[in-house]
Amino acid sequence: xxxxxxxxxxxxxxxxxxxxxxxxxxxxxxxxxxxxxxxxxxxxxxxxxxxxxxxxxxxxxxxxxxxxxxxxxxxxxxxxxxxxxxxxxxxxxxxxxxxxxxxxxxxxxxxx
Amino acid sequence: xxxxxxxxxxxxxxxxxxxxxxxxxxxxxxxxxxxxxxxxxxxxxxxxxxxxxxxxxxxxxxxxxxxxxxxxxxxxxxxxxxxxxxxxxxxxxxxxxxxxxxxxxxxxxxxxx
Numbered sequence: 001x002x003x004x005x006x007x008x009x010x011x012x013x014x015x016x017x018x019x020x021x022x023x024x025x026x027x028x029x030x031x032x033x034x035x036x037x038x039x040x041x042x043x044x045x046x047x048x049x050x051x052x053x054x055x056x057x058x059x060x061x062x063x064x065x066x067x068x069x070x071x072x073x074x075x076x077x078x079x080x081x082x083x084x085x086x087x088x089x090x091x092x093x094x095x096x097x098x099x100x101x102x103x104x105x106x107x108x109x110x111x112x
Numbered sequence: 113x114x115x116x117x118x119x120x121x122x123x124x125x126x127x128x129x130x131x132x133x134x135x136x137x138x139x140x141x142x143x144x145x146x147x148x149x150x151x152x153x154x155x156x157x158x159x160x161x162x163x164x165x166x167x168x169x170x171x172x173x174x175x176x177x178x179x180x181x182x183x184x185x186x187x188x189x190x191x192x193x194x195x196x197x198x199x200x201x202x203x204x205x206x207x208x209x210x211x212x213x214x215x216x217x218x219x220x221x222x223x224x225x
Contacts, residue, residue: 043215046214090155100160103155
């Protein structure tokens with residue numbers, strides 16, 4: 001069966017520090033991968049999605065970036081965090097041939 | 113625009129039916145979804161409906177789709193306290209770069225015992 005992992009589960013970082021959030025998927029190959037952010041009391045905002053290794057589409061211009069170095073690994077990064085980057089970050093995957101989307105447990109990021 | 117809109121809050125009594133409404137904008141959407149998010153957790157797919165369907169029933173859940181009005185609803189029969197959560201409406205659009213899903217802001221369902 002397929003599983004999706006995210007780490008860390010929680011993170012507190014100072015303004016201006018770098019960020020690296022990792023997401024990995026097991027039990028499938030060539031998935032579509034997604035990063036979402038959920039700000040407090042708000043809906044999900046799609047940040048990035050990827051249909052293959054090295055292929056990244058950015059939905060919202062900001063100080064975040066994403067990379068997909070391996071088929072089942074998706075990384076969200078920042079060189080310098082802003083206070084507004086605080087939120088709940090969710091990774092998700094989808095089988096390219098089927099539209100159900102599966103979400104990871106999320107990472108709660110607090111920028112202080 | 114790309115907005116998916118839904119009311120932010122719904123309160124019902126245990127045992128009553130809950131109806132959560134949503135409107136979407138893209139008439140070419142192929143799939144429409146309802147996801148559930150419990151506190152501090154990721155999203156869990158509850159049910160989905162193909163755009164060529166009007167209704168789908170799955171145990172206590174009934175999804176109604178009005179394509180003309182671009183309106184989607186989720187009815188939960190015999191609502192229980194365990195149904196308290198945030199419910200997200202979403203539409204999926206395919207393109208040459210893959211599929212992406214646009215989510216509403218979520219409706220927080222509060223079930224009173």
